[in-house]
Every structure is written in C-alpha cells, then in structure tokens.
Amino acid sequence: MMYMRLMDEEYTRHPFFGSRGMRDYLRRLDHVVGRKRMRRLMRVMGLVSVAPQKRTSIPAPGHKIYPYLLRNLDICRPDHVWCSDITYIRLNRGFVFLTAVMDWHSRYILSWEVSVTIDDSFCVSALERALRCHGIPEIFNSDQGGQYTGSDFTGVLKDHGIRISMDGRGRATDNIAIERFWRSLKYEDIYLRDYETVNELNDGLREYFSWYNNSRSHQSLGGRTPAEVYNSSSLRKVA
Numbered sequence: 001m002m003y004m005r006l007m008d009e010e011y012t013r014h015p016f017f018g019s020r021g022m023r024d025y026l027r028r029l030d031h032v033v034g035r036k037r038m039r040r041l042m043r044v045m046g047l048v049s050v051a052p053q054k055r056t057s058i059p060a061p062g063h064k065i066y067p068y069l070l071r072n073l074d075i076c077r078p079d080h081v082w083c084s085d086i087t088y089i090r091l092n093r094g095f096v097f098l099t100a101v102m103d104w105h106s107r108y109i110l111s112w113e114v115s116v117t118i119d120d121s122f123c124v125s126a127l128e129r130a131l132r133c134h135g136i137p138e139i140f141n142s143d144q145g146g147q148y149t150g151s152d153f154t155g156v157l158k159d160h161g162i163r164i165s166m167d168g169r170g171r172a173t174d175n176i177a178i179e180r181f182w183r184s185l186k187y188e189d190i191y192l193r194d195y196e197t198v199n200e201l202n203d204g205l206r207e208y209f210s211w212y213n214n215s216r217s218h219q220s221l222g223g224r225t226p227a228e229v230y231n232s233s234s235l236r237k238v239a
Helices: 002-013 018-029 035-045 121-134 151-159 171-192 198-214 226-230
Strands: 081-091 094-103 109-115 139-142 165-166
Touching: 081 121, 081 171, 081 198, 094 121, 094 151, 094 171, 094 198, 109 121, 109 198, 121 198, 139 151, 171 198
Parallel strands: 081 139, 139 165
Antiparallel strands: 081 094, 094 109
C-alpha cells in the first residue's frame, strides 16, 4: 500500500511516467523495487502514461473500437459532448476506483460512482444516472478501456442515439477535460482528507462534487462555476 500511495501521488504530478519512470522515482526514495512489480501495480491501479506508446490501452477481445470524433470540434455548448474516465483512489486501508461523467463544455460533473472492482457495471450505472438526471448528449467520449467498449456500456449509448467517440490508443490527452478534473480532485480533496473507509470517501466526494459544481469558479469559464455554465439556458441546445 505504501508503494501505491507514492505512485498515485507521483502519477498525478507527472502522468507521463511509465513503469520505468515510476521505478526510478521510487528508487530515488530508497525503495528497492523492480520494473516488473511497477507494471503489475500500475495495471492494478489503472495507471497509463500519457506519453505516446505502441500499446498502452488494450481493449477487451472482440470489443469494437470507435473513432475519435473531437479533433478540431468546437465544443461550445452544454450537452454537446459528455466524457467519462476511471481513476484510482487510495484509502488508508485499501483502494477503490472512481468513475465520473462530465459535460465537456461546462466541466459540470453529471454523475459519479465508486467501486471496489474495476469491472464495467459501475461505469454503466453512472452513465444511466447521468442520462436520467440530465438528458442526452450528442457525443460521448471515453478511452478504449474494456469498461467503455463493452456491449453493456455502448449499448446504452446506442439505445439513446448518442454518437460514440473514443480516444486514440496511447493518447490520454484526447480526454483532457476529465484528466484535469482528476488532478483537481486529488489535490483539493483526496490527498488532504486521507479517507480511511469507503463510506467516508463517499460522504467526502458528495461534498466535494457539490462544491466543485456550484462554488468553484474556473478561469476557462470566465470566472463562472460549472453549474452556472451548464444551466445557462442561452447555451443549451434547443430541441
């Protein structure tokens, strides 16, 4: 667990580190670790370097991969593009995974869910909750992980007529909006609160997401909050 905590903090600071860079970082802290162990721990934690590589995100066998639709796209209104990702959350007595669905334009967090496993069910649940509470986007973007390429997840998108977009292999920056959000979450809450249990984490995240959506202003949003931009009737698409 000590290694995983150090790795999580260093990955948040420098997401371009792969297993070799992470090994060298820990060795500089006088921890005797090998690259094989770093690969295993990074795989467990779902950490992938954002630096271009030959094979970084390997989809599940038989899962269809969709093209990336956001390149040069002007995302200028709420519900134009939603995105999702998964991040590792360390606890004092273990670790869990967090997924969130975000409106790309406003940075508004539409839904989120915590899971002790990294299967696709909690991602599907978060997606369904976002659709129930906020309507339907035109495009949904994710990475090529098996949680997003599986028929359960893509089936929900297809049933609602949503166009599916996926990051290019080895290009975590294609989903940069939510990648930046993970950094904010960890520095503004996770690392400061040092949660011990899943229940404490859920309570803390509920508080943080409410503050983030409704009170945290963004320079990129002209000093407005995600909620102010997302709920702006002048920007919403007219049906």
